[in-house]
Amino acid sequence: MRNTPVPFLAVLILCLVLGTAGHVHSQSQIPASTPDATNPPVQEEYTSNETLVTFVENAVTYAKTHGREAALAEFSNPNGSFVKGELYIYAYDFNCTTLAHPFNPEKIGKNRLGESDAYGNPYTQQFLDAARNGSGSVRFYYLNPAHNRTIESKLGYVQRVDEDWWLGSGIYTGPADRV
Numbered sequence: 001m002r003n004t005p006v007p008f009l010a011v012l013i014l015c016l017v018l019g020t021a022g023h024v025h026s027q028s029q030i031p032a033s034t035p036d037a038t039n040p041p042v043q044e045e046y047t048s049n050e051t052l053v054t055f056v057e058n059a060v061t062y063a064k065t066h067g068r069e070a071a072l073a074e075f076s077n078p079n080g081s082f083v084k085g086e087l088y089i090y091a092y093d094f095n096c097t098t099l100a101h102p103f104n105p106e107k108i109g110k111n112r113l114g115e116s117d118a119y120g121n122p123y124t125q126q127f128l129d130a131a132r133n134g135s136g137s138v139r140f141y142y143l144n145p146a147h148n149r150t151i152e153s154k155l156g157y158v159q160r161v162d163e164d165w166w167l168g169s170g171i172y173t174g175p176a177d178r179v
Contacts, residue, residue, distance in 0.1 A: 131166035
């Protein structure tokens with residue numbers, strides 16, 4: 001009877017070793033870059049499209065809640081609540097006259113309807129058309145000041161506030177690959 005616990009103990013140890021080995025083996029099959037709660041993924045260099053749309057929608061809500069004049073002052077403030085990283089709000093009327101811009105205050109009051117992007121595309125007209133339809137996105141090519149002023153692809157999103165004016169913002173999406 002004294003010998004019975006030894007085989008039982010050996011079998012128990014063997015089960016624990018095999019169980020642990022299987023657990024380690026299954027862990028080694030997971031790539032090291034797989035995100036988990038303790039190791040979140042590194043944020044990409046570029047902002048997502050969903051973030052862009054939500055940012056503009058929040059600005060439209062702000063404008064409708066606080067009124068045009070207060071909103072234009074906030075959107076023109078480079079330290080305001082609508083400047084977040086590469087995102088900032090610009091405002092235009094339906095003649096394409098700039099109403100607010102936090103980084104180019106010299107453009108406020110200027111009509112920008114005839115402006116084209118770096119490749120000659122009439123992006124301001126495309127913004128205006130999208131705003132007249134309620135909202136929309138426009139792909140254009142613009143100098144990125146954060147990347148040594150190189151021409152990059154940019155996605156702009158605009159949304160109408162009311163029948164008099166609209167808001168927009170944009171995100172850089174990477175190097176320009178002109179087709």
